[in-house]
Amino acid sequence: MRNPRKHGAASGGSHERGTSAPGVSGENADGGYNAGMAVFSYIIGGIIVWSLIGWGLDFVWGTRWIVLAGALLGAIGGFYLSHMHGLTSSRKNAGERPAAGGPSEDGDTNAK
Template sequence: MEAHAKHPDEMPHERPVREFINYIVGGLIAWGLIGWGLDLLLDTRWILFVGALLGATAGYFLASHHQRHRRREDSTE
């Protein structure tokens, strides 16, 4: 049984790209919301942008980390 079922129309490079974008957008949204909440609590306007930038950066590094480890696991199989 195959661990990762592939969609018949999916190109081999599409999945990592989609995951990469999902991590970046997810981090941006999550930390942007945290920043927005802190802006409301602290009556500021700049924490939202710092949170969104932090989230996008963290998403980029997390996606890179997962792709590196996935390549290692795929090469050992």
């Protein structure tokens, strides 16, 4: 059986990495950063797009509040998309295994 932690050797990498952030491939060393940037992009992109739609509707209909509703809708929609893509869960790894929650396997080497 193939060891899932030794993916670096199969892909030509010279060193092993631990687990990566949810939704990000294991070959990428900046998994948490990339997942965070994806969440940020979804939320900010949703706010910008829906605010512009609300601004246009405000202009056409002569109102002032639809732009704010659009910004709120965009933020909620961006968070929903990032959640549906699995980028906001901190308790799962890329392989859909639960994250380690107990003591480390190396024993009490860091205990004081």
